[in-house]
Structure formats: structure tokens, C-alpha cells
Amino acid sequence: MSSTDLNGPAIAPTSAEQSDATTEPGRHAQIIVIGGGLAGVAAAVRFRREGWHDFLVLERADAVGGTWRDNTYPGAACDVPSHLYSYSFAPNPNWTRSFSGQREIQDYITKVARRYRVHDKHVFGCEVLSASWHEDAARWRLETTKGTFTADVLVGAFGALCEPSLPDIPGIETFEGQVFHSARWDHQAQLAGRKVAVIGTGASAVQIVPAIAEQVDELRVFQRTAPWVLPRLDRRYSALDRLACRFVPYYQRLLRSGIYWAHEAQAVGLAKAPLAMKPLGIIARAKLRREVPDADLRRRLTPGYRIGCKRILLSNTYYPAFRHEHVQLVTEGISEVRADCLVTADGAVHQADTIVLATGFQVTDSPTYRRIFGKDGRSLGEVFDKAGRQCYKGTAIANFPNMFLMVGPNTGLGHNSMIFMIESQVNYLADAIATMRRRRIRSVEVRQESQEDFSRMLQRKLSRSVWNTGGCSSWYLDKHGANTTMWPGFSHEFRRITRKFDIDAYHVSTRGPV
Ligand code: NAP
Numbered sequence: 384m385s386s387t388d389l390n391g392p393a394i395a396p397t398s399a400e401q402s403d404a405t406t407e408p409g410r411h412a413q414i415i416v417i418g419g420g421l422a423g424v425a426a427a428v429r430f431r432r433e434g435w436h437d438f439l440v441l442e443r444a445d446a447v448g449g450t451w452r453d454n455t456y457p458g459a460a461c462d463v464p465s466h467l468y469s470y471s472f473a474p475n476p477n478w479t480r481s482f483s484g485q486r487e488i489q490d491y492i493t494k495v496a497r498r499y500r501v502h503d504k505h506v507f508g509c510e511v512l513s514a515s516w517h518e519d520a521a522r523w524r525l526e527t528t529k530g531t532f533t534a535d536v537l538v539g540a541f542g543a544l545c546e547p548s549l550p551d552i553p554g555i556e557t558f559e560g561q562v563f564h565s566a567r568w569d570h571q572a573q574l575a576g577r578k579v580a581v582i583g584t585g586a587s588a589v590q591i592v593p594a595i596a597e598q599v600d601e602l603r604v605f606q607r608t609a610p611w612v613l614p615r616l617d618r619r620y621s622a623l624d625r626l627a628c629r630f631v632p633y634y635q636r637l638l639r640s641g642i643y644w645a646h647e648a649q650a651v652g653l654a655k656a657p658l659a660m661k662p663l664g665i666i667a668r669a670k671l672r673r674e675v676p677d678a679d680l681r682r683r684l685t686p687g688y689r690i691g692c693k694r695i696l697l698s699n700t701y702y703p704a705f706r707h708e709h710v711q712l713v714t715e716g717i718s719e720v721r722a723d724c725l726v727t728a729d730g731a732v733h734q735a736d737t738i739v740l741a742t743g744f745q746v747t748d749s750p751t752y753r754r755i756f757g758k759d760g761r762s763l764g765e766v767f768d769k770a771g772r773q774c775y776k777g778t779a780i781a782n783f784p785n786m787f788l789m790v791g792p793n794t795g796l797g798h799n800s801m802i803f804m805i806e807s808q809v810n811y812l813a814d815a816i817a818t819m820r821r822r823r824i825r826s827v828e829v830r831q832e833s834q835e836d837f838s839r840m841l842q843r844k845l846s847r848s849v850w851n852t853g854g855c856s857s858w859y860l861d862k863h864g865a866n867t868t869m870w871p872g873f874s875h876e877f878r879r880i881t882r883k884f885d886i887d888a889y890h891v892s893t894r895g896p897v
Contacts, residue, residue: 415534415538416538419447427440439506440540442506443528456568457594461483465478465487467639470802478625482617506529513754513756514526518758520533540789543868547564558738562738563738564742572737577600582738584610593703603735604713611691612667614699646799649797654849654871663695664689675705692853693859713733771867777808787815793841804877811881
């Protein structure tokens, strides 16, 4: 796909596009995408560029952007550099810093959706209540809050980091102050002068804590497991940087490639040889020593597992936030929440009038899995409960014909841009649909044995990874302890195996003679 930067003119609609412009319920579309986040928008742009206009994107919210639309908490920013964390087909010379903030990324996604004319293919405010495969008609039927839709092909781009995981702490429902999740930030909540409790110390919390520390009266950070934190090499781009990206031939592309390969190298330590993570551990310990002079606090902030086992966090402001006297780290477990306080296992009472739940997402048990019903009537959730989150190339699942997941099981990365993985999946999906059109294929369903072989290969590789051997528990592992989240290798290996739709791995039913 050729690239066009975001400063170019918007693409004008063609007459074919206009004829398929209706987003009315009851409509049949060749392709329906669930979710207008980064993955849904990428897929939609590809369909437009392939000249396929008969598709819709059903989006429950009122804007594109997914996780970047929802995570508006103070300090929200990406920890993958922006020149890499952007679509390859839509480079953005205007990034203002190396690690952009949420607002800038959300604006970028919105601009891409408008620039490539996929915004008008979205049905906003349309939540999918169920999607079921009808074998006789070889169609998906979707019941939504806006009525019924049908589709030949279903693309599940509903995201992995979208459903908040809420902690089940006794008494939390009796709390009389404000409680909200980091991904549902309550911007009406007054923080100035308040006693705030932040539960969790993951990627969201380490951004929230320094961002609110100076406003609040008291801040208690409830840590269950200490994270590893590395320096954040962030800088503001000058006007000259931006001009070079825009006008110097290949400059931005080279910059992106340099960042990509520097990140790619980290897959060695994460996925293949955990001992190679040691130098990063040394850097992180040195940072902790430099930024936390208090020995007892430093001990409590020191992780007890190998670096990389959980997501490595980047921050220059998290540890320094604890230098404020009113910012306290609490490492005793929370045993109970009462009307105006949290009580920890040592009996200490921590007064609070606001609780921020920075407690992550339902990744391996997404509620949407329970709304998608395959060929034998079982939901994706039931299938996953029985067999684990087995999936072929993070995209196709036996019993779910003509369905392609985006950011499905084992596509997660700890070292590189998820947009790279998304674009790889879009290649695969587009080649699958092109093959189906060319060969008059009615349905494709991945073979059970292809899926099982692929899963076995993944689990064999993952057994050596730092996520499995590093001595931590994390959301990368499902309730059976299997790692069904991370991709065990280089992202370019995933690009290679998704370059072409490998029809031999699928059962195929055709509409008639080719
Ligand atoms: P997370 O990484 O899952 O962290 C959740 C935190 O809450 C952990 O510290 C966890 O402790 C704690 N926790 C969960 N349940 C708890 C309970 N019942 N009691 C006490 N503590 C509890 O979630 P996140 O920080 O929202 O990040 C999720 C993912 O989103 C990241 O891994 C990353 O992929 C992405 N993200 C990226 C960025 C970025 O680019 N900068 C920013 C935010 C998020 P344990 O560790 O003990 O489980």
C-alpha cells in the first residue's frame, strides 16, 4: 500500500462508494467490522483502498479511537514512539513529541478516519448484543442496539484493552466518595484538596500518579506488585524536526525504520533468551537508586521478579512523585473498603474521598466473547473456556467461519508497536477476502488441526519466554496459567506468516464453479 501523509487532501468519494453509503439497520453488508479503534479503522481504510465499499463498522461509542478515545486520564500517553506508533500508510510529520499524549493520538486516528473516508462507514452508538453464524445462508447475523445487520464476513476488532477490570474488594460498593476506573476517568471529579487512593501500579497508574500528585491533598498508591521502571527518553520535536519529516525525502521513513529495529531487538530478551534482559535490569535498579534515596521505600519499590515478566514501564516522574510528603506508597494488601476509607491487612485505615481503579482490563476473558456464537451455537467464551484461547495466527478460530479477529490471542507485544501487528493482520484479512471473492468462496473455516498445531508451536516457544519463566503473575496468563496473550518472537516473523492467506489451513465451501 502506498503511503500518503496526513497533510494531503482528503480522498473524494467515488460513485461506487456513494451507492453503498447507507448505514441503515436491516442492511446486509459484505463485511462488518465490530469496533472503530486502531484496528477497525486500519481494516476499513484497507477495504476502501482495495475498492471494496460494501462494508460497515459498528461502533458502540460516538467516535473512533477505541482505547485512545477512552483513556483520557491525566498524563495518558503512549510509551511507543509516535513515528512508529502510527499507520505505515499515514505517516504524520506533525507529531509534537517522541511519545505523544492521548489527545494527539486520538486526533491522529480521527484524521485518518476522515482522510480515508471511513468515518462515514461507521455506525456510531451501535453496540453489538450478539453475532451468530447462520450456516444455511452462510452469513453472520448481528443484533445491535440499532437493529439487525447481516454480513458475509465478520471482523472482530473490539480490542483487548477496552473492558475495565474492576477489583472485587469487600465493601467497595459502600464507599461514599467517588470511584472510577482509569479508562473511565470522571472529569467532573474534583481532585484539588482531596484525599485520593490509586489502586494499581501498572502502565496507567505510573502516568496518573505524577500527573495528579501536585493537585491533591493526600495521595495513597496501593501497590500489589512493584513494576520495573525504565527511563522515558521523551523529547519535544522542534519545528526543524517537523520540517525535515515533511520535506526531506525518506527522512521520516528512515527514522521510523531506526526506531522499529531498535525496538525489535528487545524481542530476543523477552521471548527467546531471558538472560539477555539483565542489562535492562541493571539500568532500572540504577534509576531506582538515583531517584529514591529512602532505603525502605526503595526496597518496597523493588520488583521481586525478572524484568520484562510484566510490562516494563517508562517514566521519569513516577518515583520522584514519592518525594512529596503527601504521596505515600502502601504495600499491604487492601482487605476492605468502608464508606470513607480503605483498610489494609495490617489494620491500618487510609482515609480517602476518591478512589481511582488503575486495575487494568479484562483481556483474556473479554465479555464480547460471550456475544459471538459460532457454527455449533456455542459462544467464543464457551469455546475458550473449554479449550483455552486457541486461535490460528491470532486471527481465525475453528467453529467460527468467515470471522477474523484483530488483536486476537497471542498477538500482544512487549517490545514494539501494536499497529505493526494490526497492519499484518489487515494484510492477511484482505488477502483472505480477495481470495474468497476471486474463487467464489462461500465460507472459510480454519481447520481444527491447523489451529492446534499453531497453538502447540506458540506454547513451545512461550515456555522459554520471560513472561512464562520470569516469576510473576500477569494478565498475559489466563486462568489456567497458559500465555494466550503474547506473540513469542519478532514482530517481523508475524508479518511474514500473515503476508498471504494460506487457504490450505482452512475448510472451504464454494458457491459454485469458479
Ligand atoms: P495493568 O497493567 O493490568 O495494571 C493493573 C494494576 O492494578 C497492577 O498493578 C495490578 O497489580 C493492580 N491490581 C489489579 N487488581 C487489583 C486488586 N484487586 N487489588 C490491588 N491491585 C490490583 O493495567 P494498566 O496499567 O491499565 O495497563 C494495561 C495495559 O494497557 C498495559 O500493559 C499496556 O499494554 C497498556 N497501556 C499502555 C500505556 C502506554 O502506552 N503508556 C498506558 C496505559 C496502559 P498486580 O501487578 O499485582 O496484578
